[in-house]
Amino acid sequence: MKHPSVKDLFSVEGQVAFVTGGGRGIGKVFCLTLAEAGADVAVIDIDPETASQTAKEIEAMGRRALAIKADVTKPDEVERAVQQTVERFGRIDILVNNAGICIHENAENMTDEQWDAVMDVNLKGVFNCCRAVGRVMIKQGGGKIINVASMSALIVNRPQNQVAYNASKAGVVMLTKSLAVEWAQYGIRVNAISPGYTLTEMTKKVSHLFPVWKPMIPMGRLCEPEELRGALLFLASDASSYVTGHNLVVDGGYTLI
Numbered sequence: 001m002k003h004p005s006v007k008d009l010f011s012v013e014g015q016v017a018f019v020t021g022g023g024r025g026i027g028k029v030f031c032l033t034l035a036e037a038g039a040d041v042a043v044i045d046i047d048p049e050t051a052s053q054t055a056k057e058i059e060a061m062g063r064r065a066l067a068i069k070a071d072v073t074k075p076d077e078v079e080r081a082v083q084q085t086v087e088r089f090g091r092i093d094i095l096v097n098n099a100g101i102c103i104h105e106n107a108e109n110m111t112d113e114q115w116d117a118v119m120d121v122n123l124k125g126v127f128n129c130c131r132a133v134g135r136v137m138i139k140q141g142g143g144k145i146i147n148v149a150s151m152s153a154l155i156v157n158r159p160q161n162q163v164a165y166n167a168s169k170a171g172v173v174m175l176t177k178s179l180a181v182e183w184a185q186y187g188i189r190v191n192a193i194s195p196g197y198t199l200t201e202m203t204k205k206v207s208h209l210f211p212v213w214k215p216m217i218p219m220g221r222l223c224e225p226e227e228l229r230g231a232l233l234f235l236a237s238d239a240s241s242y243v244t245g246h247n248l249v250v251d252g253g254y255t256l257i
């Protein structure tokens with residue numbers, strides 16, 4: 001095996017990434033990070049306007065980008081997005097399954113629709129993309145998959161109740177491990193990142209909870225999305241060439257106490 005120099009250890013130069021939920025928040029930062037590290041990026045989002053904006057910013061950095069409107073819960077839309085990406089860029093080296101939603105609701109009041117909505121995006125959506133991109137990666141002889149799980153895969157958040165979200169993210173961690181074992185033979189590494197509370201639209205809409213959350217975080221503050229870049233590049237690059245099935249927790253110490 002040829003090892004990169006330390007200077008190039010975290011590079012993804014010349015690679016092609018496919019990032020879901022790339023229109024805003026963590027997904028947008030991940031798209032820009034991969035572009036800055038040398039990749040061309042397909043930006044997938046259910047919101048075409050934000051996806052286009054991210055793509056424009058990538059192009060302004062001198063990389064190629066493709067904005068695609070797709071709902072990750074719909075296998076046919078995912079297949080089409082994968083096809084479009086391969087037609088344009090010829091391959092997919094890095095899949096980042098980032099699209100996700102959270103609903104705060106007490107279990108006894110949760111509707112079927114709420115449960116299904118969370119499971120469909122957070123768990124089935126991740127599988128839909130893994131399956132479609134996995135076929136491409138198997139054919140091309142390898143790739144890297146990074147699933148955005150959450151510390152909620154490991155602990156039960158307080159004070160808000162979010163049973164479906166927590167269960168879906170625990171599912172993402174086991175899906176990650178299962179595919180890591182199943183696809184190691186094809187040169188595909190599958191890992192997860194589990195952020196703690198991160199400052200995005202998702203959390204800003206419940207900012208009244210911040211004063212309750214902060215004392216539960218040993219580092220005493222929320223994560224900025226940019227602070228997840230190191231974990232992403234580690235798992236997307238040869239820096240993690242012998243790492244698979246891992247869940248990399250980036251939570252300011254939340255899950256320790």
Ligand SMILES: NC(=O)c1ccc[n+]([C@@H]2O[C@H](COP(=O)([O-])OP(=O)(O)OC[C@H]3O[C@@H](n4cnc5c(N)ncnc54)[C@H](O)[C@@H]3O)[C@@H](O)[C@H]2O)c1
Nearest residue numbers: 021023024025026046071072099100150197198200201202
């Ligand atoms: N923000 C946090 O505190 C936090 C913590 C841990 C994990 N996460 C996870 O990180 C990921 C990103 O979260 P965020 O905070 O950036 O959220 P966000 O709500 O700011 O952004 C999510 C993006 O996903 C897109 N999206 C939603 N449903 C989609 C679908 N069906 N198909 C395609 N795109 C869809 C949205 O349009 C949006 O652009 C999620 O998986 C989330 O669960 C977030």
